[in-house]
Amino acid sequence: MRFNLEFDAYRNALPARRHPDMTDHAEYFADVVQVTIEQGMRKEAIYMHKLRVTHQRVEEVIEGPAADIDPMIRSVHDNYFNPEGLPAGRTILNTAPVSTG
Helix, strand or coil, X not given: CXXXXXXXXXXXXXXXXXXXXXXXXXXXXHHHHHXXXXXXXXXXXXXXXXXXXXXXXXXXXXXXXXXXXXXXHHHHHHHCCCHHHCCCCCCCXXXXXXXXX
């Protein structure tokens, strides 16, 4: 294959070939990743561990599939045991003794 292309506008094309300095962006992104790993993922791991332990403890009392138990645990956790956060028609269990007679 033969060609006769001659290019003599290197001075005009030079800015298009240069890469922008992304050092600041890379440093910011590295900080975001570091904070995510050190703080966010640690908090998430602690939460998941507590959820697993709570799930095991609830299963000792209530028998049922995880699909039913996990929403109960999340609801109690999210509402901080606040009865005003319960959905309509739901009540907190009474702790009064149940009569058997």
